[in-house]
Amino acid sequence: MSHFDEAGAAVQAALDAGARYADARVMVCRTESMTARNGSVEDLGSDESAGLGVRALVGSSWGFYAVPDLSEPAARAAGRRAAQIAAASALVAGPPAELMPSAPVTASWASECAVDPLSVPLSDKGDLLVRATAAAKEAGADLAEASYAVWDTMKWFVSSEGHRIDQHIRECGGGVTANAIGDGEVQRRSLPGQYGTRGWELIEELDLVGNAPRLAEEARELLTAPLCPSGETTLVLGGSQLALQIHESVGHAIELDRILGWEAAFAGTSWLDLSRLGELRYGSELMNITIDPSFPGALGSFGFDDEGTPAAKRHAVRDGIWVGVLAGRDSATVAGLDYAGSVRSDGWSRLPMVRMTNVGLEPGPHTLDEIIAATDDGVFMETNRSWSIDDRRLNFQFGCEIGYEIKNGKRGRMLRNPTYTGIGPKFWQSMDMLSSETVAWGTPNCGKGQPGQIGHTGHPAAPARFTNVRVGVRA
């Protein structure tokens, strides 16, 4: 069933009400999630949401309105309302807004999916989570939790420039966590969250039940492990932690709306200055960051963004030099750039905005074993536990679930409460070894915007080594 007609009606109504550009998205979204705790299912949710969001540009001002009603009269009313809201924006108008030219596209796209996650029986899914948490509990966890989430999204996009695009995107992911509760502290071990635009096969590959006992044993061992020492040292990060490092200290920093000040009051700005695009050294020569929504199976993959721009791979950092940004059609014009393609919303009721797609690190020449073997004295950290970074995306502090001492090229004692801190470009310039063992990690909980939106982003990453990093920061 197509919803192009309703989207088209909303667009036409906005134009009739004075908009010089309009676009509309109809979305039908189904989500399913389950959590289990200590061998029992705790929560099972199945949600369905359908509606239309329309965006209108009147003069230099935008308006957006959304309704949970897919009738054509409601769509037309929404289009008119969006134009009225845009007109009110003119009371505090900005400079003229123009959109980067975009050829009209008529297309249909669907993500690849071997096993439809909504077709897997709920009883099987429940049994999997029950068994995983029971296995962790049996192996010594005081508190074992497991979960999965599935998103099935269908979109119909129409613009006043002639775009007609429908997409079907299926995503899923999950994990298991073991907690050990000691005297005055809690230690946690989990499978790094794995999410992608894939089917249930992704969950099966995680082997939640097989990994659960190991996680429980590690969590319990952490309670008596020595604290991560404080000071400057060589730091080796596992792939999932590096994915988060990329997300926070590169992905958000290269969002063009932040660079232009559009997010200044909440998410923040960026330390990057557009006048230095193409020449600023971001990191060492090993640092090659790409923006690639065409990466197969990664969580930030799509055929077209929410402005109808086709997915395309480009560099954000090449050989350590900053060369690209995440942009939309209006922000690209303001910045004088000739590409967009990174605008998305988290649902029909939210305004599309600049978001990460798949922002990842190209593989390096080493392996994790080689990196550890080449390190005389350092710390290895894996799996994120906490993350904090300033509003310009410079000053970060991350905590990991587990650390290990590295001495004379070998992984040694387990370390508890490992943390590290630094300044983005200084940290990235210290990267001197990078693994080739890339995994497309996914972040399903990226918050941005007002009203808040939850983005799904992908981060291909592999383990890497950084020198002279301050570790062991604590209260």
Place this chain on the structure above:
Amino acid sequence: MSELASELQLAAKVVELVRELAGRAAEAEVNVRHRALALTRFANSAIHQNVAEATTGVRLRLHLDGRTATGSTTLTSVAGLRSLVERTLAAARVTPPDPAWAGLTPPAALHISAGHPGSGEHSGLAFGFDEATARATPAERAERVRAFVDAAGGLETAGYCRTEYLSAAFANTAGQAVDGRTAEAAMDGIARNDGADGVARLAASRLADLDGAALGARAAAKARAAVTPIELPPGEYEVVLEPTAVADLLQNFSVFGFNGKSYTQKQSFAELGKEQFDPSVTIVDDPLGSRGEPAPGLPFDDEGTPARSLVLVREGVTRAVTHDRTSAAEAGVESTGHAAATSRSWGAFPGHLRLEAGPAPVTGLPDAPAAVVESARPFVARMRRGLLVTDLWYTRVLDPKTLAVTGLTRNGVWLVEDGEITRPVGNLRFTQSYPQALGPGRVLGIGAESVLLPDSWGDSRYASPALHLASWNFTGNASG
């Protein structure tokens, strides 16, 4: 489009469909929320995003033969509701057993707080609700933005003005049926001055109470006073936290400390009956409002339990944590009326915390710059050496048990020496146990006014006074 006129009718229809499709043995609870949210956002001193939505969502939780499932939909036609019930029923029949099911809320009247009526129009309660806020127009929000921008006197500005109307109903198969509505407004903005930012934010139950010009002037005064900051070395500093910073403490106490599930799982610092805070500290969750304010929250939770005021900390002693029916059953107590859609997984936490204000300050205090919130001025005046902090940012929990948190300062920090602000300071990173910072003997003063502040993400609100604390552990500065 729904054929059913009110949220209560929608909820009743879903209960009826459950009876029809699942029989009388099924236990079901239904939440219906109609939300009209409008937010006018500005940056670079111009409105750049201006959005509105009017959505109705229906959420059903169904328990049958020892198994539980939840479903929701935005399709509110009778056919859409029937589909919701069928889908949820099918899920409940195949999911593994749910031994933690705590049953339904029995019929219970909504509470009325002392001297102030909660909402609940159809429940026969007096009604404190601002119709004008619920019906606010894009032009009214834009006018406040205009005032904020103008009052900043040429400084670059950014922020938002928001209005929200929520009309909700709850019904279950045990016979509980309640409804209510709320209206809310908030404004949050910064002024920017050569790399220095200043902030002003405020929540209110009436849009008319938001003065864009006053807020813009406050933000601009802060930005003007914050240029050319010095860098200070990390270490322990005496601090005065303005209400905007204190709201972050309340938010973390709420989600991680007073969360009943975290408490029962021994992941919270809270120990009932123990003096964990300074005797000057009293923290109350107050969803029904106070001091003549219209109710900030709905008068019932997602399980239909009536909301009520709850003292969490009285004079330094932790007295209570918040529960839904599941964590309450596990703890062997009654629900406190804090169930939410996600509380079975994430725990129930309070959404309307108020740190009780302190005594009125002595008179004759020296004048302080307009950049300093009035209730913080007495503390600045008596601080020998320390930092005045406007805002905290990106705070994350390092250890839930100690509530050790790392984060950064934002929107204005100043060095105070001998009772006077001497220099602006660059943002600092801190790593600090929040309960420890407010521990016995650590609170040197609590401001005489609690300011109502919006949460940066969810629907929670915090009534925050300024705080004067003996020490705060700064662990980094702009250099790392």
